[in-house]
Amino acid sequence: MSKKLTKTQTNWSTIEQECYAIIQAIDKWDKYLRGHEFILETDHEPLVNLPNKEQLNKRCNRWRLKLAEYRFKVKHIQGKKNNMADYLSRSPVEAAEEDIDERIQYESKFTQTDLSLPSSNNLIPLKITTAITRAQAKLQQQIMATPSNTTTDEKTNELIPQGKAAIDKESISNPLDENPNKIIPFDMDDLRKCQEEDKIVQDIKQDIQSKKNYFIENGILFRTQQLPLPSVPFVPAGRIRADILKIYHDTPGNGAHFGRDKTTRKIQERYYWPTMINDIRNHLDSCLPCAQNNYRRQKLPGKLKPIQPPEGIWKxxxxxxxxxxxxxxxxxxxxxxxxxxxxxxxxxxxxxxxxxxxxxxxxxxxxxxxxxxxxxxxxxxxxxxxxxxxxxxxxxxxxxxxxxxxxxxxxxxxxxxxxxxxxxxxxxxxxxxxxxxxxxxxxxxxxxxxxxxxxxxxxxxxxxxxGRQATLPFDQQDAIISLTQDPEHCQQIKTYMGKLEDEARKNILKSQQ
The missing domain is CATH 3.30.420.10 (Ribonuclease H-like superfamily/Ribonuclease H)
Structure with missing residues (x-):
């Protein structure tokens, strides 16, 4: 790799330019170098002792601290033997860009007592505290260069499916600009129409008498499941399946990027289709935020000494x-x-x-x-x-x-x-x-x-x-609510929650064993 220097960077001293080249190379191949010991060759001899002692140059000293995360040895080579690097420096292939660590980010100066969200006029510069990738920096630069009129509420609402009328209006105005990753909200009427157009569903409906696990309610095909899972609508192949996966995994109100078991259980309690388990696994395996941020787990050696589960909740x-x-x-x-x-x-x-x-x-x-x-x-x-x-x-x-x-x-x-x-x-x-x-x-x-x-x-x-199941923001709910009077409801709730606690305690002991 090679790249040009900006006008500001050309005014740097020689040692700063040479050290910046090292920083850029290690940053680009971080995935291959982190955790491994490697040799770094340079024809600038003052950099041989860069990792070993504090630098008088503040910029180089900041880079020295950044390189402390890696295990490497700096080796000096003669300039005439550094042919490949010299050739690349004379034929740069990447455009010049500023050093990411020297950018500034902005943060509110509001105090703890302020309840209102900060506006863009009350921002003060602050030295950046986290490492940002090159792609993120470019994207951030584009966002800062393009004025935006969206509010905080609108940004939050992007992650939660909005009303159907608003989506329909938008799709009419821009029929060619449809985003395949955008979630299109649906209701039971939309699901009924999709079932009517699906050949597999129609075949099941025609032979419904011989299908033990299926039944029709209000024109919608349902499938019964093993307890404690309820009977749920059958989802035909198409866009709705993809939207359900995004809703119950990607959105903050319904999924928040939790793992396979949690996402599977949420969807099983609400919908069904034959290849659901494989589709959920493939969707989670291809989820970029999960791959970037989740920890990798490995069991530690030796016997554990777990805490015995308590007798009850809030104990x-x-x-x-x-x-x-x-x-x-x-x-x-x-x-x-x-x-x-x-x-x-x-x-x-x-x-x-x-x-x-x-x-x-x-x-x-x-x-x-x-x-x-x-x-x-x-x-x-x-x-x-x-x-x-x-x-x-x-x-x-x-x-x-x-x-x-x-x-x-x-x-x-x-x-x-x-x-x-x-x-x-x-x-x-x-x-x-x-x-x-x-x-x-x-x-x-x-x-x-x-x-x-x-x-x-x-x-x-x-x-x-x-003692009850939570209703998530996108769950389908009945329009009519019926309230039943049960004099033994309180006792039944206590019995039910007691069974849940006993089951949880048994499963904890089993997992510990």
Whole structure:
């Protein structure tokens, strides 16, 4: 690879230009070099000691710190032996562009007490804190160069399917500009029309008497499934299948880029088609945000010492701070405080500005106790924000047992640590290019985690916690609501939730074994 220098870069000193060439090469082949030891040859001898000592030149010293992530040795070669690099430098093939690390990003100067969203007139420059790829930088430059009239609400609504009338109007005005990745909302009438045009559905309807798993209701073909899955509409091949996959995986309100099992269960509870499992797997395998942001898992060697599941819900909670997160959000938030119930796996999260004891106390009172009741025990690490006298006084007044994890052993609090790892990848998948709105998508990720089936308990945390299934934003609902009077409803709910807890406890013990 080779590229031209901008007018500003041509005024740099020789050592800066030579060091910039190294930075560009390593950045381009990062995927091949990271984690491997390699030799870097240069004909500029002052750079031989670049990784070993601090540089007087501030720009080169910043690059030296960036190169500290790699394992390499710098070797000096004579200029007459550096024929290939010299040839490429005289025949550059890429256009000149600025150094990405010297760009500036903009961040709100609003304080914690401000509730309104910041406008573009109240932005101040801030030195960039995260590495941005070259493609992202170009895209960011195009966005900054092109004025946009869209508001924050419109950006959020792009990820949630809008009303059918608005989409129809847009498709009429621009019939040739249809985006294949855009979600077109549909209702049961659209599904009925698609079934009428599908040959497979018509064949099943004609021979419906011999089909044990199918029945017709209001002109729509339904399929019965094994309990606890309900009877759901049959989705014919076509655009609707692709839209369902995008809705229940890509959108923040319905999917938030969670994994295969969670996405499969959500769709199985609402729709059916024969190749659904393979289609979901292929869609997730080809999802770029998931591939870029998800952690890779590998079981650690040795025997585990898991915590026994508690007797009931809200008996044992696990709490932790996560951060600092870079970059700081538009609202000035840098940390996430999260809390999860060990039995139900129900999670509560909140984006905060700091990780002080007062912040943890406010979160416990306002977001946990006043909404869900007082827990029996809370497990935390030995951070000063949890060992402070303010926190101990709160626990003593409420009668809550405060448990501490083993020193220098985060696996004790592994339940919340595992959620933090999952949360990072999902938030990154839903964020904007600059990652400055991560606190806005945090609650979407938490909601989808709570409404998705958990791999350990084989239950949905929201259902164990509330005794009912959550209705997602795009779910099809009946227009007429009927309310039944059942004097034993309260007892039935208690019995039902008791069965869910027992089943979750058995599955936890099975997974631990």
């Amino acid at each position: 044992l909670l696990s709490m932790d701070f996560h951060g600092p997160i870079a970059p700081t959000s538009k609202q000035g938030n840098r940390y996430i405080i999260s809390l999860t119930d060990i039995l139900s796996k129900f999670v509560i999260t909140k984006a905060v500005r700091d990780c002080s004891a007062s912040t943890a106390v406010k979160f416990l009172i306002n977001d946990v106790i006043l909404k869900y009741g007082t827990p029996t025990c809370i497990l935390t690490d030995n951070g000063t924000h949890f060992t402070a006298q303010l926190m101990n006084n709160l626990f003593q007044h409420l009668g809550v047992s405060h448990l501490y994890s083993t020193v220098y052993h985060p696996q004790t609090n592994g339940q919340i640590e595992r959620f933090n790892a999952t949360m990072d990848g999902k938030i990154a998948a839903l964020c904007n290019e600059r990652r400055t709105n991560w606190d806005e998508v945090l609650q979407y990720v938490t909601f989808n985690y709570n409404t998705s089936i958990h791999a350990t308990t084989k239950q949905i945390p929201f259902e164990i916690m509330h």
